[in-house]
Amino acid sequence: MSFFQLPLVIIDDEEDSLFSAKVALRSAGYRNITTLCDPRQGLDAVRQQGASVVILDLMMPHLSGQELLAQLMMEFPELTAIVMTAVNDVETAIECMKSGAFDYIVKPFDKSRLMATVQKAVEVSQLRAQVSRMRESLLESLDSTPAAFEEIVTQSPRMKTLFKYIGAVAQSMQPVLINGETGSGKELFARAVHKVSQRPGAFVPINIAGLDDTMFSDTLFGHTKGAFTGAEKTREGLLARAQNGTIFLDEIGDLSEASQVKLLRLLQEGTYYPLGSDTPSTTNARVVLATNRDLVSAVADGSFRKDLFYRIRTHLVRIPPLRERREDIPLLLHHFVEKTARSYGCEAPAISGEVVAFLKSCPFPGNVRELEALVFDAVARCHEGTLGVTHFMEMVRENSSLHETHGFSPMVTNGEGNSLVHLFGYFPTLKELEAFAVSNALDITCGVQAKAATLLGISKQALNQKLKKKILN
Numbered sequence: 001m002s003f004f005q006l007p008l009v010i011i012d013d014e015e016d017s018l019f020s021a022k023v024a025l026r027s028a029g030y031r032n033i034t035t036l037c038d039p040r041q042g043l044d045a046v047r048q049q050g051a052s053v054v055i056l057d058l059m060m061p062h063l064s065g066q067e068l069l070a071q072l073m074m075e076f077p078e079l080t081a082i083v084m085t086a087v088n089d090v091e092t093a094i095e096c097m098k099s100g101a102f103d104y105i106v107k108p109f110d111k112s113r114l115m116a117t118v119q120k121a122v123e124v125s126q127l128r129a130q131v132s133r134m135r136e137s138l139l140e141s142l143d144s145t146p147a148a149f150e151e152i153v154t155q156s157p158r159m160k161t162l163f164k165y166i167g168a169v170a171q172s173m174q175p176v177l178i179n180g181e182t183g184s185g186k187e188l189f190a191r192a193v194h195k196v197s198q199r200p201g202a203f204v205p206i207n208i209a210g211l212d213d214t215m216f217s218d219t220l221f222g223h224t225k226g227a228f229t230g231a232e233k234t235r236e237g238l239l240a241r242a243q244n245g246t247i248f249l250d251e252i253g254d255l256s257e258a259s260q261v262k263l264l265r266l267l268q269e270g271t272y273y274p275l276g277s278d279t280p281s282t283t284n285a286r287v288v289l290a291t292n293r294d295l296v297s298a299v300a301d302g303s304f305r306k307d308l309f310y311r312i313r314t315h316l317v318r319i320p321p322l323r324e325r326r327e328d329i330p331l332l333l334h335h336f337v338e339k340t341a342r343s344y345g346c347e348a349p350a351i352s353g354e355v356v357a358f359l360k361s362c363p364f365p366g367n368v369r370e371l372e373a374l375v376f377d378a379v380a381r382c383h384e385g386t387l388g389v390t391h392f393m394e395m396v397r398e399n400s401s402l403h404e405t406h407g408f409s410p411m412v413t414n415g416e417g418n419s420l421v422h423l424f425g426y427f428p429t430l431k432e433l434e435a436f437a438v439s440n441a442l443d444i445t446c447g448v449q450a451k452a453a454t455l456l457g458i459s460k461q462a463l464n465q466k467l468k469k470k471i472l473n
């Protein structure tokens with residue numbers, strides 16, 4: 001788009017002022033100008049015009065310019081906004097600049113000053129657009145290097161966006177924090193970060209859950225001879241092994257207070273002290289960390305240091321739980337069936353149609369790891385050449401009692417609230433529950449009563465009787 005075609009939006013409740021600004025800009029060559037008297041239409045106009053430069057007054061009825069500015073900057077952080085107002089007050093000007101305004105012009109405006117500011121604003125906005133296009137195309141091109149992610153089976157757009165993000169941050173030396181529920185694939189992602197970074201050294205994983213400060217220091221930093229009873233010789237820690245590579249600290253949310261201080265020094269200065277040594281060692285290992293805990297709450301309750309949190313969250317990868325990307329279940333199912341068959345040295349069984357629907361209805365609090373274990377067990381039970389829902393039932397029931405639900409329920413839960421009130425919006429009667437279970441089982445099994453009866457744990461005759469009694473009405 002040419003310089004003068006860039007859409008400009010001017011918002012001012014005084015018609016005279018609007019008119020003179022528009023005339024001045026048109027005479028300077030700008031062609032694509034929208035004027036608005038009502039600030040409430042400002043946000044929509046910017047959305048519709050795709051404007052990247054906005055000129056706005058401050059004192060307006062219904063919605064002040066400062067409020068509108070805040071809304072605009074929230075939705076369009078790359079927007080260049082020029083405040084043009086009769087309020088000639090330094091405090092207000094500072095407030096506007098703090099809210100993201102590009103410049104502040106006092107009315108009645110000087111024409112050449114307005115032109116100079118708008119020209120600069122247009123240039124800046126074009127530069128910002130260029131940077132954003134370059135970032136997009138960089139992320140697009142990273143799509144063509146999927147080898148590092150081949151172990152992560154997925155077709156979820158949210159996961160694919162994470163791949164791109166990792167592609168963009170992998171080369172930096174800043175730490176990467178991976179957050180996700182247990183079994184969601186944090187270690188797989190950590191390995192992918194290492195692969196994409198192309199660091200020549202090793203990927204060294206450590207699970208730090210349950211390590212007290214001494215064990216943490218000894219494992220990570222090593223010790224000198226005689227550092228403690230039994231330390232008969234000097235031993236390098238895992239950090240030394242990760243030189244030129246990546247150290248992966250899993251379960252970081254469980255780190256003791258003393259170890260948090262040491263980790264912070266390591267991240268800030270790249271130095272550490274092996275146990276028993278007064279001489280600092282240095283490392284160039286890239287640090288990747290993971291946790292299934294909510295670190296924001298951990299900071300709030302004082303169990304995790306705020307300074308460490310800010311240091312490690314520079315690059316944050318949040319893996320969605322499996323229940324939020326159910327489209328991955330068919331792919332993962334096939335992947336694990338093949339993998340299991342290979343490990344048993346047998347041919348992979350066919351998968352009957354209802355298995356996917358059935359698995360998609362499971363909540364999977366243990367995420368992909370739980371699905372993997374389920375498939376391993378089901379394939380071992382399958383001797384007929386076709387894997388069906390019945391092969392999964394035993395383990396699903398076991399898992400259900402493990403997850404402290406009341407028996408297996410093939411209903412979709414969201415993990416935050418699987419109470420009946422949450423599901424129904426009120427507490428259902430037993431009859432309603434029964435009707436729900438029967439109808440859900442029939443949905444999952446595409447109306448095949450024999451399979452639905454198995455799911456429900458009753459005989460086909462019993463199901464038939466229930467259907468005859470029209471409990472579903």
Ligand SMILES: Nc1ncnc2c1ncn2[C@@H]1O[C@H](COP(=O)(O)OP(=O)(O)OP(=O)(O)O)[C@@H](O)[C@H]1O
Pocket residue numbers: 151152153154180181182183184185186187188189250292368369372
């Ligand atoms: N998208 C996926 N594709 C294939 N396998 C996966 C995927 N996600 C997880 N897995 C498998 O699930 C299991 C658990 O994954 P991983 O250890 O990476 O999870 P985690 O989030 O680190 O678990 P934890 O919180 O218990 O440390 C592993 O066997 C892993 O290979």
